[in-house]
Amino acid sequence: MNALVDIRRLRRSFGGPAVLDGIDLKIAQGEFVALLGRSGSGKSTLLRVLAGLDTAPAQKLEIPARRSVVFQEPRLLPWKSVIENVALGARKPDARALAGAALADVSLSHRRDAWPLTLSGGEAQRASLARALVRSPDLLLLDEPFAALDALTRLRMHDLVFDLWRKHHPAILLVTHDVWEAVALADRILVLDQGRFSHEIRVDIEHPRRRGDPQASLIETGLLRELGVELSHV
Structure with a gap:
């Protein structure tokens, strides 16, 4: 192996x-x-x-x-929009474009400019998953998500x-x-x-x-x- x-x-x-x-x-x-x-x-x-x-x-x-982690709680920053939260995971000059692609992957493009507190539980967890995936991790860690x-x-x-x-x-x-x-x-x-x-x-x-x-x-x-x-x- x-x-x-x-x-x-x-x-x-x-x-x-x-x-x-x-x-x-x-x-x-x-x-x-x-x-x-x-x-x-x-x-x-x-x-x-x-x-x-x-x-x-x-x-x-x-x-x-x-490597990236998704926790049980989405842990989104309430003062940043959904796409801004996802872009935090990229840490690259083209972070916003990568975040947009990650949101499309989790079918959340329509909520990209929403505030985290307006999301449902499932939407918030999808945003958290997008934030983890935007780094293209080799290892994805999911803690009871x-x-x-x-x-x-x-x-x-x-x-x-x-x-x-x-x-x-x-x-x-x-x-x-x-x-x-x-x-x-x-x-x-x-x-x-x-x-x-x-x-x-x-x-x-x-x-x-x-x-x-x-x-x-x-x-x-x-x-x-x-x-x-x-x-x-x-």
Whole structure:
């Protein structure tokens, strides 16, 4: 595997038991990886290290320089228009033109001059995604970006992220609590438990993946069990 991300023996603690306890992680160029785990398992800590927002000792820590993050909250600056917010991610002389193209990618051109506070939740998250994509990242980090959205908007965002991934083909690490979201989108799913990877599975199912597909349902049920959830009707 041609690894874009290569981490070995990564450890992070905050004065108590290790939040990340000597983990190894490789992500290939263009691979879509989902990360599941209970609250407090270390998912967001790992993402922050990959984003360069936190430091941690490791035997090896290779992360591409071009990387972007989309958080659960859009984090748009309310005093700047949508296109100005997106252009902040480009950091280039032609930032505004790049921002316009990124907004077109997420079907938000018609809101380019709007103020962030006038956007719906789905529109604000699309603007945040455009701001991340405008840098043409090699690694796109998604930290539960759909958690605050209603169910229908979340499904639309799934389709949008998949289409953008297929078009631009960055490596993606998606941190999520939604097991179906991981099954629907990812090539590979990791489960983090007490600072270590406790489970890994490849999802070799063609897209689009639909609930009710026997293979997808089997993977979803197995992952839920790994997370301590037993379904009485299964």
